[in-house]
Amino acid sequence: MSKELYLGIDIGGTKIKMAVVTSKGSIKEEMVSDTDINAKPLNIVKSVIKTVSKFKNYSKIKNIGVEIAGDVSYDTGIVRFSPNLHKWKKVPLKEMFEKITGKKTYIGNDANTASMGAFWLDTKEKASNLICITLGTGLGGGLIFNKKLYRGASGTAGEIGHISIDPYGQKCKCGNNGCIETFIGAKYLSKHAIEYLKESKSSVIDELTGKNHSLITPQLLFEAAVAGDEVAKDIWKIMGEKLGIFLSNIINFANPDTIVICGGIIQAGKYFMGAASNEIKKRAFELATKSCKILISKYTHKLGVVGAAMLLKR
């Protein structure tokens, strides 16, 4: 077993996660700092390098991998735009890291690193064809085919949030209609809950929101379900049905051996995964369904930083 060590850095809108990772994807050391979104990118990079140089194993690190959400050039390592960091425009992030540290650096976006992280952490590199689905504000995806990151012709492969399951349905911000994101993305989930509550009453949700339903979030719907609220459970069930319809399409198309679901909403998995599985049983090919493990990631908060560290194996 190789004793190489890699450094992963996940630059988020509120936190920066840093970890020393083995060649098998295990974290040896880790640290977290706050993101100063007003700082200049170069100052953030310098501050991160100062922090990581305190890792005991820093001198043994062979490569660096950095994740940043947004429009990132995979080849040049330039961050063209990041939704979380408004000052980051055309930032040569790879070059900055390489110049200061002298270590080869790989840059990837959140979809790339989540799927790499899921491959290494959730499947211990056993999956061959893996689809990683991030359930969060939107719905992101990353694809691993033949054990390698698959990015498509222009790097947008895996934009699974914008697969439509209702072509004449609600307009999505992408321009299409009825994208799966308009059914199960966090914002839309809250919106659907508000609609649902026009027809059904929930004293638990009323209490949690002070009857102001515009305060509904997936977190609140989760808490209501935990408290036994049937309305909240129904809302999660409907979400699970839509997820299952969508996963059936994915299974029939790509016949993956593994689907890993991660992201902020997975804590509510027990309230929606049953309904999702029922739809898959009804809708997807039996052989393809049997060949596909669907995992809720056990490492959702580590996928980015570990996936970043593993970008060299992409």
Place this chain on the structure above:
Amino acid sequence: MSKELYLGIDIGGTKIKMAVVTSKGSIKEEMVSDTDINAKPLNIVKSVIKTVSKFKNYSKIKNIGVEIAGDVSYDTGIVRFSPNLHKWKKVPLKEMFEKITGKKTYIGNDANTASMGAFWLDTKEKASNLICITLGTGLGGGLIFNKKLYRGASGTAGEIGHISIDPYGQKCKCGNNGCIETFIGAKYLSKHAIEYLKESKSSVIDELTGKNHSLITPQLLFEAAVAGDEVAKDIWKIMGEKLGIFLSNIINFANPDTIVICGGIIQAGKYFMGAASNEIKKRAFELATKSCKILISKYTHKLGVVGAAMLLKR
């Protein structure tokens, strides 16, 4: 350039196509014979071998590739079942060919060979990520990722006919609802046309069918469109819209550099591809759309036999 030659054999329900193919996918010699669907599989194999041994270049052939529609084991080369050849049950086709000819033989199904054929003939091996769509009785698909055939975990990858674009729509024979096949497969296309004609009158279609609309086929709808019939043109346009909705999903998910459309229905391409393109422009990501060439195959009747010959490069 390698001077190797390969033999491709496409065993269909009515015809058997045979060709000697170069290592670049060009046909050097070809022959066609009728399929005797009542003959024993071994007798068909012997008869095919007798025929191909008459090729001038037969002695120079390095490998054999055989296509047969149905449930074919890619690894063992056993034909478990073929919809066109009812006597073919658990036929060790690879073994039969290898025993008699002494040449290494590869077996693939129609989806495998169509995509291999499209890669070699329509893109001259230039595509990296290609999706081949066969518009026929059903809707078949084959995937080439990173220049290699992608088959998924259990060999069913590319079952694109069973991607649903209307989850609560018409029941499909696969068990799902609103599969794209229920909109644009030949059988359904005729059915939709019959429905459409309840609301609209077409003297051309009435004449071609003798007012018996149960005789409507895609071929007849094509002829009516060629004759200038506006109703037939509308039916093709609606078909094109559904195809475009579906292709938008494929483009957003897989970000292919090439989509090749082949099969019996493509002759009507000029009546449906415009509508398909309009939907893609409205619905798919701009960058992914710009990166994706959509080709109508120029070799639809050769894809199987050439793709079979090229199976060794899968």
